[in-house]
Amino acid sequence: MTDAIDTAKPGKSGRGPAFWGISFGLAMAVLAALRIADIVGEKAGFAIMLGCSLLLIPLFRSANRAARRGGCASPAVLRYNRGMGVSSIAYVLGLGTAIWAYNHQQDPGVWTYGLALLPVLPIFGMIWTMGRYLVEETDEYLKYRVVVAALIGLGGLLSIASLWGFLETFELVPHVPGWAAVPVWAIGMGLGQFWIKARGQ
């Protein structure tokens, strides 16, 4: 049988997850541009990034509100949003800390392996959260939508990675590090969810 769907009416509706997601993306893009142009220093950039990561809190809170409003706030969805929220904040903090520490370390060594794990462990957390959602979600339609969106993201990632790989082999584009795979997949999955919604499913 199915876990109870949370139909409790949300309090204040507030802004939607799209607003907070776009705000976070724009803030990070502006920060990256300022860092590349060397307008913002390393310490100030790290501090601003910490501030930007706070936008993830209203993002995942609004995702829960949207799920309740849309009548699809199953316990598994709420746990998924919480897990993704914690993992995303840990990722941003881990990434910033790892890059800062790497640039300032005097004697690279085994310690660098630990630094590399800082942003990677939260990514493992995201993948674990996704897997746990697929196991725990008892509403077959909600699970179907997530699986379709995840497959769209995977298809996009494989296509882009293959295309980029050949362009890189022919020295037409610069090298892209392997850790870009998860963000590309996540963006593809988000576009997949948007496509499903646009189709009225």
Add this chain to the structure above:
Amino acid sequence: MKNRLKVLRAERGWSQQDLAQRLEVSRQSVNAIETGKYDPSLPLAFRIADLFDMAIEEIFLRGE
């Protein structure tokens, strides 16, 4: 697949939310099934049939 879920629900004066709670699924699931955008699994189809005290083929129609 076409189905008579919307009619059966309306006959009982249930909203989509009412039916969703009775089936213990999300309202979006009920909406997707009613509009033919999603075909339920056999276990869920049996639960729907049991709720309306009908056979599955009386609710879900062959074709399409």
